[in-house]
Amino acid sequence: xxxxxVILMIGVSTFLGALGLIALxxxxxTGQFDDQSKFIDAARYxxxxxxxxxxxMEEKKKEQKKKAQKRKRExxxxxxxxxxxx
Amino acid sequence: MYFCxxxxxxxxxxxxxxxxxxxYDKLGNTTLQPATARISEDLEKFDLEGFKNKYxxxxxxxxxxxHLIIEGIHCSACVWLNEKVLHKTDGIIEASINYSNNKAxxxxxxxxxxxxxxxETIRSIGYNAYPYDPSLQEERAxxxxxSYYSRILVAxxxxxxxxxxxxxxxxxxxxxxxxxxxxxxxxxxxxxxxxVLFYSGWIFFRGAYYGFKNHIVNMDxxxxxxxxxxxxxxxxxxxxxxxxxxxxxxxxxxxxxLVGKYLEVLSKKHAVDTLDSIMxxxxxxxxxxxxxxxxxxxxxxxxxxxxxxLKPGEKVVIDGVLTSGQxxxxxxxxxxxxxxxxxxxxxxxxxxxxxxxxxxxxxxxKDVSGSLLxxxxxxxxxxxxxxxxxxxxxxTISGYFSTIILVIALLTFAGWYFINGSFETALIVGISVIxxxxxxxxxxxxxxATLVGISIAAKRGLLFKEAxxxxxxxxxxxxxxxxxxxxxxxxxxxxKAETFEDFDPSLLLxxxxxxNHPISKGITTYLTEKYDHLQTLQLQNIKSIEAKGxxxxxxxxxxxxxxxxxxxxxxxxxxxxSENSLFFFAIDNKVVAKYELxxxxxxxxxxxxxxxxxxxxxxxxxxGDHEQSAKKVAKEVGIDQVHAKLLPQDKSAxxxxxxxxxxxxxxxxxxxxxxxxxxxxxxxxxxxxGADVAINVSDVVLLxxxxxxxxxxxxxxxxxxxxxxxxxxxxxxxxxxxVPLAVAGFVNPLIAALSMSLSSLVVVGNSMRIxxxxxxxxx
Numbered sequence: 001x002x003x004x005x006v007i008l009m010i011g012v013s014t015f016l017g018a019l020g021l022i023a024l025x026x027x028x029x030t031g032q033f034d035d036q037s038k039f040i041d042a043a044r045y046x047x048x049x050x051x052x053x054x055x056x057m058e059e060k061k062k063e064q065k066k067k068a069q070k071r072k073r074e075x076x077x078x079x080x081x082x083x084x085x086x
Numbered sequence: 087m088y089f090c091x092x093x094x095x096x097x098x099x100x101x102x103x104x105x106x107x108x109x110y111d112k113l114g115n116t117t118l119q120p121a122t123a124r125i126s127e128d129l130e131k132f133d134l135e136g137f138k139n140k141y142x143x144x145x146x147x148x149x150x151x152x153h154l155i156i157e158g159i160h161c162s163a164c165v166w167l168n169e170k171v172l173h174k175t176d177g178i179i180e181a182s183i184n185y186s187n188n189k190a191x192x193x194x195x196x197x198x199x200x201x202x203x204x205x206e207t208i209r210s211i212g213y214n215a216y217p218y219d220p221s222l223q224e225e226r227a228x229x230x231x232x233s234y235y236s237r238i239l240v241a242x243x244x245x246x247x248x249x250x251x252x253x254x255x256x257x258x259x260x261x262x263x264x265x266x267x268x269x270x271x272x273x274x275x276x277x278x279x280x281x282v283l284f285y286s287g288w289i290f291f292r293g294a295y296y297g298f299k300n301h302i303v304n305m306d307x308x309x310x311x312x313x314x315x316x317x318x319x320x321x322x323x324x325x326x327x328x329x330x331x332x333x334x335x336x337x338x339x340x341x342x343x344l345v346g347k348y349l350e351v352l353s354k355k356h357a358v359d360t361l362d363s364i365m366x367x368x369x370x371x372x373x374x375x376x377x378x379x380x381x382x383x384x385x386x387x388x389x390x391x392x393x394x395x396l397k398p399g400e401k402v403v404i405d406g407v408l409t410s411g412q413x414x415x416x417x418x419x420x421x422x423x424x425x426x427x428x429x430x431x432x433x434x435x436x437x438x439x440x441x442x443x444x445x446x447x448x449x450x451x452k453d454v455s456g457s458l459l460x461x462x463x464x465x466x467x468x469x470x471x472x473x474x475x476x477x478x479x480x481x482t483i484s485g486y487f488s489t490i491i492l493v494i495a496l497l498t499f500a501g502w503y504f505i506n507g508s509f510e511t512a513l514i515v516g517i518s519v520i521x522x523x524x525x526x527x528x529x530x531x532x533x534x535a536t537l538v539g540i541s542i543a544a545k546r547g548l549l550f551k552e553a554x555x556x557x558x559x560x561x562x563x564x565x566x567x568x569x570x571x572x573x574x575x576x577x578x579x580x581x582k583a584e585t586f587e588d589f590d591p592s593l594l595l596x597x598x599x600x601x602n603h604p605i606s607k608g609i610t611t612y613l614t615e616k617y618d619h620l621q622t623l624q625l626q627n628i629k630s631i632e633a634k635g636x637x638x639x640x641x642x643x644x645x646x647x648x649x650x651x652x653x654x655x656x657x658x659x660x661x662x663x664s665e666n667s668l669f670f671f672a673i674d675n676k677v678v679a680k681y682e683l684x685x686x687x688x689x690x691x692x693x694x695x696x697x698x699x700x701x702x703x704x705x706x707x708x709x710g711d712h713e714q715s716a717k718k719v720a721k722e723v724g725i726d727q728v729h730a731k732l733l734p735q736d737k738s739a740x741x742x743x744x745x746x747x748x749x750x751x752x753x754x755x756x757x758x759x760x761x762x763x764x765x766x767x768x769x770x771x772x773x774x775x776g777a778d779v780a781i782n783v784s785d786v787v788l789l790x791x792x793x794x795x796x797x798x799x800x801x802x803x804x805x806x807x808x809x810x811x812x813x814x815x816x817x818x819x820x821x822x823x824x825v826p827l828a829v830a831g832f833v834n835p836l837i838a839a840l841s842m843s844l845s846s847l848v849v850v851g852n853s854m855r856i857x858x859x860x861x862x863x864x865x
Binding site: 008010021028033034044045050057061064065067068 | 148162166170240268
């Protein structure tokens with residue numbers, strides 16, 4: 001057994017493990033493990049409908065952001081057009 | 087389809103129209119509480135400016151954010167339903183509900199929807215929501231939990247991978263391995279150990295740094311210096327290809343100690359959760375009377391001297407004095423006694439109690455912040471964060487120990503450098519002193535013994551929330567017991583029954599079933615136990631008579647049940663008197679039966695208290711009940727020190743007094759009224775069926791509620807403490823022999839490895855001996 005094979009084996013297996021670890025850490029960071037009971041119970045209600053629901057919420061968020069930007073722009077526009085009476 | 091009421095039908099049609107009727111399939115076997123029609127008149131308050139300032143946060147996008155506690159959730163399907171309904175509401179950007187504590191976070195666009203509409207939506211499907219203030223405390227607790235979780239994940243990942251590489255290493259050590267392969271394994275271990283030490287172990291470095299700033303050598307210093315020196319030594323061994331690497335012990339120390347710390351963080355968060363629900367369920371406004379005009383006033387604006395109206399079922403939030411009317415009050419959250427207290431004009435009314443049966447008027451004698459309920463909650467908050475922990479033996483010893491070892495290592499290094507002149511040899515010998523001294527035996531001494539102690543306790547229905555509590559408990563010299571619910575059962579039961587004339591017990595059952603009074607409940611239990619096949623009878627004209635009894639009619643006959651004063655009032659001769667509570671049952675003004683009831687003392691309480699006292703522990707009784715009945719119970723179980731008529735904060739003050747006298751106090755209690763005292767005591771023990779708050783602030787929970795368990799807790803903790811001391815003694819002895827050898831430069835890797843594992847084995851074996859502990863009354 002040459003040394004290169006050992007390096008390759010350790011390297012690949014650790015890398016694969018690290019991918020799993022990174023996925024877990026991302027899950028913790030985005031709050032997917034905040035609620036232990038949800039982790040178990042909510043799995044029962046998971047399905048197509050839930051996915052659609054999540055998409056709907058994301059679209060809502062996007063729409064709201066757009067609106068907020070529009071409002072902001074309008075407000076800025078007003079500011080620019082404002083001329084002090086002299 | 088059949089509906090039990092209009093409310094449920096309304097909810098069903100609403101869900102069907104929204105396409106959410108799969109809710110009923112998701113429920114499974116859970117039965118729902120009937121939905122009650124909610125009053126909607128208080129909805130406007132959610133849109134008031136003052137309310138907004140208090141609870142609503144505005145985030146950077148201009149969206150509003152609020153934290154709510156949802157009431158009425160009993161299974162996960164309810165959470166699902168609430169989330170779905172909120173998601174479908176226009177303007178709501180984010181809604182997430184926590185499955186374990188029913189707290190929700192809702193983010194919405196104030197331009198599209200109002201908070202009152204959101205609350206109304208939740209109410210329309212049969213739930214209720216009230217806001218709470220997610221004080222910094224909770225947010226911080228959450229963040230700490232998350233950060234620990236990530237650190238543990240990294241640590242566990244590193245440890246597991248290093249372990250399998252280390253197996254190859256050890257195999258090679260005994261059978262021989264080429265240097266080339268050894269180098270590969272060393273580098274792989276190094277790569278894995280580095281993030282564990284510096285990311286996961288960051289907490290210990292931080293703790294050691296703060297300790298250093300305050301001139302304290304703590305457990306963190308030991309862990310940090312031990313792990314760091316082993317790490318540096320291993321890098322040295324790796325690069326020079328001399329000696330063995332110790333990366334595996336580096337990550338193991340970090341991982342084990344980290345997991346222990348994480349458990350502590352978890353238990354703190356639970357306590358915070360319950361506090362919020364106490365405060366949240368209290369009303370935010372009261373009805374005041376000014377010159378005959380009724381108005382709703384927010385509780386912050388009530389001034390001393392204002393006249394307040396209280397309706398049946400309402401919770402008192404402001405202390406005061408009763409001015410007109412009379413009624414019964416449930417003061418169980420203040421005194422722990424289940425029996426309602428009858429109050430009339432001139433009596434003081436305490437916040438936290440609940441008005442049970444009539445409309446009364448009272449005058450505020452304090453404002454909100456000065457009232458009892460608010461001060462209880464703030465006291466509780468304070469004591470959770472500042473719980474007094476006695477200094478732990480293992481920590482003090484390891485503190486001194488690590489200082490001494492560090493000094494010895496430095497001296498060794500200096501000595502070898504002067505005598506030998508070689509920097510390299512001096513460094514190796516110096517570091518080998520730290521490595522051989524630090525990790526295994528001393529690190530394992532305490533955790534191993536406490537782990538065995540905790541698992542034995544758990545098998546006997548005693549849950550210790552943290553390992554260190556065993557040690558504190560073993561040192562305690564004062565036991566404070568609550569009366570109702572701890573020494574006694576907490577509910578009256580029938581001691582003696584006398585029947586003067588034959589009657590149908592179903593009649594009496596129907597009568598007592600109409601009341602929630604503890605005495606009636608005691609009679610109900612007695613009847614259902616004694617007689618089979620009792621019928622359910624329908625009574626007419628049921629009338630409850632203030633603090634005296636109940637009256638009802640059945641097929642033209644008049645039924646009367648109550649105490650002696652009720653009989654006297656009706657001109658019936660009761661002709662007895664007893665120190666127990668009496669309940670008479672009369673049909674058509676003729677007494678047919680008499681029952682004597684009393685709160686019974688738990689079985690074995692007297693023997694247990696005697697045994698605890700013979701261990702040299704002082705026993706004190708603290709109760710909210712009046713002196714007479716407290717003394718009676720105390721005499722029966724053999725306690726001489728009795729403190730009666732105590733309000734929650736008095737109990738806590740007493741415990742503080744004991745602590746100032748230098749006592750280490752164990753407190754046993756079960757109710758909300760004991761919560762502050764429990765939080766103040768060094769070790770708090772709660773009864774398994776006690777109030778949530780009491781369980782959450784306590785350190786030990788007795789699942790089977792037997793008084794013997796208190797004794798067992800003492801026995802187990804004292805035995806465990808002895809094992810800890812033995813372990814520490816042994817590992818110190820080991821170090822006294824091993825360290826000088828290392829200083830002299832005699833330690834080669836083989837001796838180090840052998841002596842290390844041998845010393846750990848001794849510690850583990852000694853801890854296992856706790857399992858042979860025998861309890862009284864068993865073979």
